[in-house]
Amino acid sequence: MTTVLKLGGSVITEKDRPETLDGETLAALAAAVAAADVDDLVIVHGGGSFGHHHAAEHGVSTTEGIHDVRGVMDVHGAMTTLNRFVLSRLHAEDVPAVPVHPFSTAKRDADGELTLMTEQVATMVDEGFVPVLHGDGVVHAGEGVTVLSGDELVTELATALDADRVGLCSTVPGVLDDDDAVIPHIDDFDAVADVLGVSDATDVTGGMAAKVRELLALGSPAYVFGPEAVAGFLAGDDVGTRIG
Numbered sequence: 001m002t003t004v005l006k007l008g009g010s011v012i013t014e015k016d017r018p019e020t021l022d023g024e025t026l027a028a029l030a031a032a033v034a035a036a037d038v039d040d041l042v043i044v045h046g047g048g049s050f051g052h053h054h055a056a057e058h059g060v061s062t063t064e065g066i067h068d069v070r071g072v073m074d075v076h077g078a079m080t081t082l083n084r085f086v087l088s089r090l091h092a093e094d095v096p097a098v099p100v101h102p103f104s105t106a107k108r109d110a111d112g113e114l115t116l117m118t119e120q121v122a123t124m125v126d127e128g129f130v131p132v133l134h135g136d137g138v139v140h141a142g143e144g145v146t147v148l149s150g151d152e153l154v155t156e157l158a159t160a161l162d163a164d165r166v167g168l169c170s171t172v173p174g175v176l177d178d179d180d181a182v183i184p185h186i187d188d189f190d191a192v193a194d195v196l197g198v199s200d201a202t203d204v205t206g207g208m209a210a211k212v213r214e215l216l217a218l219g220s221p222a223y224v225f226g227p228e229a230v231a232g233f234l235a236g237d238d239v240g241t242r243i244g
Contacts, residue, residue, distance in 0.1 A: 001164040002040040002125065003234065005033070006154045009046025009135070010171045011227055012086065018053040019078060026089050029169070029230055033130075034093035036234035040125050042157055043097070045086050046150040047135040050078040055147055062152075063112070065143025072145045075137045076103050083134050090130070097130045102148050108140040114152065118160035125161070133157070151214040158218055166222035167233045168211055173226040174240035175208060185242045189216055215243040 007029055014020035033041070047055070055061065058071035066072065083099055090097040106116040124131045138148035151168070158166045174182035177195050186192050189212060196209040208224075215222040223233055225240025232239045 002042070002161050003038050003165045004042045004044065004154055004158045004161070004163045004167070005230070005234070006150055006168045007043065007045040007086070008168065008170045009048025009050070009052065009082075009150070011048075011169055012045060013048030013050060013082070015049045015052070018049050019081070020049050021082070021085055023085075023089075025227055026086065027092070029227060030086075030089040030093045030095065032230045032234065033090065034095050036231060038234050041130050042121060042125060042161065042163075043086075043090075043130060043132045044150045044153045044157070045082070045132065045134050047079055048082065050082040051075055051135055051147075054078050060137070060145065060147055062147045062149060063143075065140050065146040067144035072137055075145075075147070076101075079134050079136050083132065086132055086134075090132070095130055096128060097132045098124060100124070100131045100133045102133060102136040102138060102153065106136075106138045106148060108138055108143075108146065108148075110141040112140070114138070114148070114156060116153070116156050116160070118157060121157065122161055149210065151211050155214045155218055158220075158222075163220075165233070165236070166215065166218065166220070167230075167239075168215070168222070168224045169227055169230055169233075170208070170211070170224055171226065172224075173229065174224055175212060175243075183241050186212060186216070187244060189213060212243060218244055220244055 012026045054074040135150040137145040140146040229239040
């Protein structure tokens with residue numbers, strides 16, 4: 001059984017403070033991953049205060065690209081730094097995590113369609129490793145480099161690897177309604193569109209609305225939940241908000 005788990009950037013960093021790690025939360029999540037002992041696991045993490053800060057500064061988004069090498073390296077460099085932090089916490093818990101940098105393994109065509117070399121990821125999983133991907137810049141025909149969000153990576157990987165379980169760990173315990181109560185199940189975007197907004201911190205990838213759209217596109221159930229529910233998700237429980 002293949003599981004794809006995304007650790008939200010707002011969860012593992014202090015998102016309103018540039019390049020600031022939430023080391024305590026990240027260490028706790030790494031411990032939960034290690035304790036779950038999931039056989040076939042792929043991890044994706046967001047950019048948080050690392051990637052989003054630089055992307056906003058240079059005016060690059062999922063649709064607006066740049067050709068400036070300094071800007072490209074600021075975004076990619078920040079994300080590889082965060083990726084090393086994630087790997088180090090996982091290694092401290094004896095999780096066999098290995099990095100996969102999307103900047104070197106993905107591209108968009110002129111229509112914005114993404115191609116990600118998922119065969120390498122599948123082979124890593126088959127060989128007993130835990131691939132760890134992250135939001136990143138991606139070369140985009142006609143645009144230079146645009147942003148590839150962790151949420152899009154999740155859906156791409158889940159589809160290519162025929163994942164059985166998909167989960168997004170967020171700062172909230174699920175998708176919330178107007179009364180801040182968790183919506184237990186979402187199967188139609190329009191039904192919840194009014195209560196979905198964007199992040200109140202810098203986010204160039206669309207906030208919760210984008211997450212819900214991406215997960216609905218899977219065509220199979222996925223979950224959005226808070227950090228305290230990671231262990232339950234990895235154990236096979238229904239946690240947070242089920243989407244799809």
